[in-house]
Amino acid sequence: MNKALDILIVDDRPENLLTLEHLLESPDLNIVRATSGQEALGLLLDHDFALVLLDVQMPDMDGFETAELMRGNKRTRHIPIIFVTANHTESKHIFRGYDSGAVDYLFKPLDAQMLLCKVRIFLEIHRQRQALQAKTRELDARIVELHQLQSELEEKNRQLQLLSSLDGLTGIPNRRQFDEMLGIEWNRMARERLPLSLVILDVDHFKLYNDRYGHLAGDSCLRRVATALAGLLRRPADMVARYGGEEFAAILPGTGLEGAKVVAESMRQAVASLGIEHQDSPVQSVVTVSLGLSAVVPLPGCAPADLLQAADQGLYQAKQEGRDRWISFDCVPAACTPVLT
Numbered sequence: 001m002n003k004a005l006d007i008l009i010v011d012d013r014p015e016n017l018l019t020l021e022h023l024l025e026s027p028d029l030n031i032v033r034a035t036s037g038q039e040a041l042g043l044l045l046d047h048d049f050a051l052v053l054l055d056v057q058m059p060d061m062d063g064f065e066t067a068e069l070m071r072g073n074k075r076t077r078h079i080p081i082i083f084v085t086a087n088h089t090e091s092k093h094i095f096r097g098y099d100s101g102a103v104d105y106l107f108k109p110l111d112a113q114m115l116l117c118k119v120r121i122f123l124e125i126h127r128q129r130q131a132l133q134a135k136t137r138e139l140d141a142r143i144v145e146l147h148q149l150q151s152e153l154e155e156k157n158r159q160l161q162l163l164s165s166l167d168g169l170t171g172i173p174n175r176r177q178f179d180e181m182l183g184i185e186w187n188r189m190a191r192e193r194l195p196l197s198l199v200i201l202d203v204d205h206f207k208l209y210n211d212r213y214g215h216l217a218g219d220s221c222l223r224r225v226a227t228a229l230a231g232l233l234r235r236p237a238d239m240v241a242r243y244g245g246e247e248f249a250a251i252l253p254g255t256g257l258e259g260a261k262v263v264a265e266s267m268r269q270a271v272a273s274l275g276i277e278h279q280d281s282p283v284q285s286v287v288t289v290s291l292g293l294s295a296v297v298p299l300p301g302c303a304p305a306d307l308l309q310a311a312d313q314g315l316y317q318a319k320q321e322g323r324d325r326w327i328s329f330d331c332v333p334a335a336c337t338p339v340l341t
């Protein structure tokens, strides 16, 4: 069942209004009367009329003037008008500025059938327009909803990405992120012909630590080491990642061997000065680390794996030589240019 539509009838003579109302009377119409152009304009602002039947000959403000004022108002501009006139020549009057198809004429004396026919057509158009507007609003709402869903999805993806690039225990980048960044920085340094340094380090006798203090303490130890290491890096492109169980690795783009040695030494000192008790360590009574490092200017034919392997060799050697120290190891596969300074 359609909602009753508001329709405005305007005529300066009450008896004409009565006749019109009588002819139009229908349960699906709500007929509102006005006896002047001014009154009509006032009512137009309060109602959402589907159609206006407008007497042309009225004192003070005639039907055309009233329509002209309706056209000037955004709210009333698109309301269809049927002019009711006794003068046939006025049907030739071109009412400018109104949408074609939104204006029609009826002639007095009124032909009931003609009146109803025209009114029905306008009301049908109005209903269709309303349905279309409702659909448009619905679609707009759907679009807003879709945009919202999309940004929610993007945010979830971002969080996922972040989660999968960070190590769950220590909160610093994980191995996956390390490998990705190593590739990126490798290419960047190759383009810029700058050295790239790697530092790989291992917590000394971590198994003995876990055995003595338990795994919870072990986790806490790794978190503190990670935080201390991450806190040492100064440049935005520097990164330290959890590389394996108790193994960490740092990428230092644009840093040569000498700079990397400075970083390695501060890492060693930073971990030792945390003062994490390690009674069973043959090295010291606190937790220490061993480090290996290497530097290279990346060139075609030389791969990140070569640099990793060299730094790992350094780490191996540092352990061999008694731990709690760093050793630098040259990256010398055929194509690599080691940074020997």
Ligand SMILES: [Mg+2]
Pocket (backbone or CB within 6 Å): 011, 012, 013, 055, 056, 057, 058
């Ligand atoms: Mg009149």
